[in-house]
Amino acid sequence: AGGAEFPTERWFWFDPPFHPGQSVLLHRQPDNVWRIDFQLGWDADPEEEKKPENILPRVQALLGPHAQFELDWASVYTFACLRMDRFVHGRVVFVGDSAHGVSPFGARGANSGVQDAENLAWKLDGVLQGRASAALVATYGPEREYAADENIANSTRATDFITPKSEISRLFRDAALHLARDHAFARRIVNSGRLSVPATLHASPLNTPDTDAFAGPQVPGAVLLDAPLTRQGQPTWLLRALGPQFTLIVFGAAPGWAFEVPQVQVLQIGVEVQDSEGLAAQRLDALPHTAYLVRPDQHVCARWRAPTEAAVRAALARATAAHA
Template structure:
């Protein structure tokens, strides 16, 4: 799969007397850029993707894809092949030295279509996304096309693109910078990310072996086979295992990546009699950074280009895919003239809030995993000892708070509650899935939502709802059955309760007894009016 390459193809734009103008240009064909391109194309938009490379990612890189990412990819038509190929898991175990401390279940309740996580090498994820993108007539991907200049102006941005046959110029109405943590576009605009770089290094080693470890996340603090440091073990497809070894700040990254230095570490973990082959290795440094603002005129920064976190917690690629979903529907509405351009600014407000939440969680995990003083280490080890027998201490243990979608509290697109509700499904939350039935056949609540706004009504739908343009109405008890009552339970529903759900499946309003004016006002508010 990693050997798959995409050829350079000359574009008619390169022979144009004047720069061709595109409504959306996405820079970067990684998981985030491809997800954004597919989402926009499924909504009927024409999208150009430029990538400076011509192949899939090298090495496993991002491997932990969360339930929410899978739900987004379900909507984009790639969720099932990802799950079929990936290793599904819900359980994790924490060890201190050579003793188990406790285990945790990230999805303790049933009634969800997708697992808490799958492990899947990034190159597989990219392959499924490329395959899907190429099925859509609205997506064009140009490989070996490197953006070398970006000049914003009132109507968008002017781009200079370098190819094997020379450079050419483009005009873009909107530019989405999905070009990674080192984002060349960020540098072209004279922008930077700010935050904290942690003085520690970690080695990633992908090893291929046959082992009977379960499909769980195992994390060791100060194990006897790697004393004074931490180790993470994850199973991937194809009998490949990801091992992260903490190295310390003084480690030489180039020396650490040499096979003769990796093999003894792996033998110490597995035992010398366990055969394995080394597939890929990399050394990384923790960093928690973000741009001050994600939206700069009509250039919008998405994913790692906008924010970065340490990998423990799997918040990087997952938050990037959520960025893409947040931006796609808003950009579609603006391009259609159905929403003011100010709606794009709410992408910045909402996803900057989510980035801050991810950075906070990532920073806390990093501080716990890599204590920088003797007192901090003593405190951490005391917490680990307590956690063996006392559940309260387990809430303090932090081997990486794993990715969950941000609840967008305080978003200007939310309509505040006028009625009392219990539970977590507040305006700004991602709608929880639940098993449903349509005409006696099993289905899932999230799969029944529309591409636009959806009004979920528990009981008969009001007559006025059917006449609202662009609104899909789902009657629970009419269109759909809730055979286990989980949808009603999770949404704290009573007869007549209604939820308004945005195109990105976030709740934006809810009522005990909705009215036509209230629903119209909530939709207008969610469109930035």
């Protein structure tokens, strides 16, 4: 849509005057191409709706009577949220869209597909390299099925807000939109698709339950929060400092035995890298000697206020399904 004066940010309309009773989504893509999604009714004929003579008037009504544009591509799709009952079937593992589908809100399809692949990749690598039990691959199932359920729940909530399924749902949606014009609390209710975030794998069999008191969200199963660090005076980030295998993050100098644990890279905050702004300690609720064991896919699998060699080795064995 050349010449359209819209910002690059994503725009969403609920029941706009140029497409009454339905929603419209617009966002910019590369090469001055704009994607516009017009919601259609259930009785719409997909073949008819794809014809230029039906598309062009809608686009013109959105962009204005004087906007110049060319139609590049058109298709019709249906919102759907679904998943397989199980993602692991013996030696066959389903990943991404082959395992689950969500409505296109919040970039959940692409992100969850990448997270699926990362979850499976380190487990397969561990088994193939002899560092983990074959049972580790089976844990892909419950972990990523849980994440898929979370994505589907969030996607369904967005779809239900965008397309109310009942009169009371529509009343709630319309009231939230009306209040959002003047009241900040209502803006948090407006749901055109919450952006995807990684699932916290609370019930993962690879987690070691806490034995010490911690505050904050970095529980076993959570994805490690990033934080700015410095290394030799140069800025870097916590996640960049993690190794390709397991990483034991220690706040302060690590005990000597930590460097003898197989498969584990030790990262000493305050020694190799500096927490100059204090954000790593703040986000991980860390005190001197606090330690976190982080998986190759950056999920926390254990944490301690003062780790022992036996505790770290036991957590590593659990995280690699060595006891299965």
